Amino acid sequence: MAGVNVSPASLLELIAEIAEIPINAGVFKKDCADLTRRVCLLTHLVEEIRDSKPIDSAAASSSENDWWSDLVVGLQAAKRLLSSATRFQARDSSDGAVKRISFQLQCITWKLEKALSNLPYDLYDISDEVGEQVELARSQLRRAMQRYGSLNSNKFLTGLSEPMERDAFSNVKIKAEEEKLEGISETVPFGEAKKQLRKSSSISLAFYLSKDADTDRLDKMVTKNTDESKKSDKLTIPVDFLCPVSLELMKDPVIVATGQTYERAYIQRWIDCGNLTCPKTQQKLENFTLTPNYVLRSLISRWCTEHNIEQPAGYINGRSRNRGDMSVIKALVHKLSSRSVEERRNAVSEIRCLSKRSTDNRILIAEAGAIPVLVNLLTSEDVATQENAITCVLNLSIYDNNKELIMFAGAVTSIVQVLRAGTMEARENAAATLFSLSLADENKIIIGGSGAIPALVDLLENGTPRGKKDAATALFNLCIYQGNKGRAVRAGIVPALVKMLSDSSSHRMVDEALTILSVLASNLDAKAAIVKANTLPALIGILQTGQARNRENAAAILLSLCKRDTEKLVSIGRLGAVVPLMDLSNNGTERGKRKATSLLELLRKACQ
Numbered sequence: 183m184a185g186v187n188v189s190p191a192s193l194l195e196l197i198a199e200i201a202e203i204p205i206n207a208g209v210f211k212k213d214c215a216d217l218t219r220r221v222c223l224l225t226h227l228v229e230e231i232r233d234s235k236p237i238d239s240a241a242a243s244s245s246e247n248d249w250w251s252d253l254v255v256g257l258q259a260a261k262r263l264l265s266s267a268t269r270f271q272a273r274d275s276s277d278g279a280v281k282r283i284s285f286q287l288q289c290i291t292w293k294l295e296k297a298l299s300n301l302p303y304d305l306y307d308i309s310d311e312v313g314e315q316v317e318l319a320r321s322q323l324r325r326a327m328q329r330y331g332s333l334n335s336n337k338f339l340t341g342l343s344e345p346m347e348r349d350a351f352s353n354v355k356i357k358a359e360e361e362k363l364e365g366i367s368e369t370v371p372f373g374e375a376k377k378q379l380r381k382s383s384s385i386s387l388a389f390y391l392s393k394d395a396d397t398d399r400l401d402k403m404v405t406k407n408t409d410e411s412k413k414s415d416k417l418t419i420p421v422d423f424l425c426p427v428s429l430e431l432m433k434d435p436v437i438v439a440t441g442q443t444y445e446r447a448y449i450q451r452w453i454d455c456g457n458l459t460c461p462k463t464q465q466k467l468e469n470f471t472l473t474p475n476y477v478l479r480s481l482i483s484r485w486c487t488e489h490n491i492e493q494p495a496g497y498i499n500g501r502s503r504n505r506g507d508m509s510v511i512k513a514l515v516h517k518l519s520s521r522s523v524e525e526r527r528n529a530v531s532e533i534r535c536l537s538k539r540s541t542d543n544r545i546l547i548a549e550a551g552a553i554p555v556l557v558n559l560l561t562s563e564d565v566a567t568q569e570n571a572i573t574c575v576l577n578l579s580i581y582d583n584n585k586e587l588i589m590f591a592g593a594v595t596s597i598v599q600v601l602r603a604g605t606m607e608a609r610e611n612a613a614a615t616l617f618s619l620s621l622a623d624e625n626k627i628i629i630g631g632s633g634a635i636p637a638l639v640d641l642l643e644n645g646t647p648r649g650k651k652d653a654a655t656a657l658f659n660l661c662i663y664q665g666n667k668g669r670a671v672r673a674g675i676v677p678a679l680v681k682m683l684s685d686s687s688s689h690r691m692v693d694e695a696l697t698i699l700s701v702l703a704s705n706l707d708a709k710a711a712i713v714k715a716n717t718l719p720a721l722i723g724i725l726q727t728g729q730a731r732n733r734e735n736a737a738a739i740l741l742s743l744c745k746r747d748t749e750k751l752v753s754i755g756r757l758g759a760v761v762p763l764m765d766l767s768n769n770g771t772e773r774g775k776r777k778a779t780s781l782l783e784l785l786r787k788a789c790q
């Protein structure tokens with residue numbers, strides 16, 4: 183199953199299946215038991231995600247893409263590994279088989295830790311208790327990563343010192359129905375690899391916020407008709423074509439200093455995390471140069487062509503997609519500085535079209551030096567040029583590495599200017615751009631201090647439905663940083679949000695308004711503003727008749743307002759909070775139940 187398409191309910195079933203795999207005696211008994219225990223720690227996390235919906239469902243789904251797919255692939259690989267490793271006996275296999283299982287344990291550990299490190303807490307209602315469980319699992323996974331090299335080598339030496347009767351793993355061909363470990367044999371079932379390929383590209387949150395952003399999906403796999411699809415399931419991908427870390431068909435294979443080949447994105451992340459060794463051999467990397475493996479890339483391309491399989495995103499016929507467009511892009515970037523208004527307008531329009539098509543184009547446009555020039559065009563007096571320029575910056579910000587370049591070019595001040603005085607379309611895309619840039623925590627501080635928050639609040643109050651949604655999403659993300667909460671309150675965000683709770687014309691924004699208020703409610707100034715806006719009756723009304731998600735947020739806000747405030751507790755009791763709170767404590771989401779139970783306990787003490 184493709185990682186991005188696996189529901190939380192299906193993942194809970196997978197975790198339950200992993201928990202039921204018997205841990206038999208063997209070389210890897212402790213490793214398997216530890217892995218199973220860490221996987222089980224994730225049960226409550228997935229339950230809360232199942233019961234939670236992000237503030238912007240489209241944005242959240244793209245943000246989830248990367249970390250959720252890593253989590254799914256890691257857990258699927260863990261199930262296959264545990265099914266094989268628990269039956270493994272060192273005396274029955276070669277040194278290579280032992281090392282391969284050890285390496286798979288390390289890869290799965292790294293994959294799960296990576297997924298949890300990228301968990302977007304901002305977009306979910308993760309309770310403190312579950313957050314602590316996640317951090318516990320992460321710390322255990324990190325320690326396991328540090329331990330695996332020396333710990334397992336001693337264990338393997340002990341196991342391998344026993345007589346070897348036969349090499350049970352030397353000629354095994356793993357079949358899909360056997361659910362054995364990928365990577366131990368010479369080939370891997372194509373059906374499973376095909377499913378994993380569907381998660382090959384992360385789609386950034388800003389993708390959904392710009393109507394002009396890239397609409398290409400990388401989920402069209404393998405064959406074009408049913409007959410070919412049936413054939414493809416019988417194919418096997420040569421193991422040399424799979425990245426040892428991700429277990430996916432490589433699209434950009436590179437060679438590291440030890441001579442091993444990996445998918446560029448995965449080995450680069452491995453190095454960026456501070457690892458100094460080769461994942462497969464554990465040898466120290468003498469340097470961190472990544473040399474393109476053109477021979478292997480050509481072989482993968484030829485193999486895909488021979489089997490009528492769509493080639494991995496990134497190249498066709500052994501050549502990188504769009505690399506031939508670099509000269510065209512450079513020419514367009516040069517025209518951005520033309521003295522002719524019309525020539526600049528046409529050039530930025532073409533770059534806008536290119537920037538929405540693919541990640542490759544976004545990389546090439548940035549490499550061509552377009553970002554500083556586009557930032558200058560944000561202040562253009564030509565309306566069409568300004569609209570196209572802000573949309574280009576938004577599309578380019580979808581690629582994470584470009585975010586830093588955009589910030590370095592001093593774009594925030596100009597983006598805020600567009601947000602204040604541009605056309606409505608330009609203002610909407612400016613808000614979406616600020617949201618995209620604010621995904622990096624350090625940028626939340628810079629954007630918050632730039633004057634962007636008052637302009638976003640104005641768009642929240644006076645924009646189109648799409649503009650209000652873009653503004654709400656950006657404000658939510660910025661207010662996660664404590665220092666921005668006061669700025670938002672001073673900009674008048676609370677009255678604007680409270681108005682949305684009772685304004686029939688803004689009924690579609692109730693979810694967003696409540697979510698932002700629940701984030702702000704921990705701030706003293708925000709609490710005072712919420713109470714001053716006479717919000718309690720509206721919150722009680724939502725508690726009585728709202729949807730599950732809104733009811734739990736209403737309860738969370740009320741709990742923040744009423745803690746250590748007997749007067750407010752008595753007030754919500756008189757407004758009729760008790761009955762809906764009792765219902766929520768029994769029938770709500772997990773978070774809703776906790777909030778309702780806490781409030782009821784406070785009300786009981788207040789009555790006493």
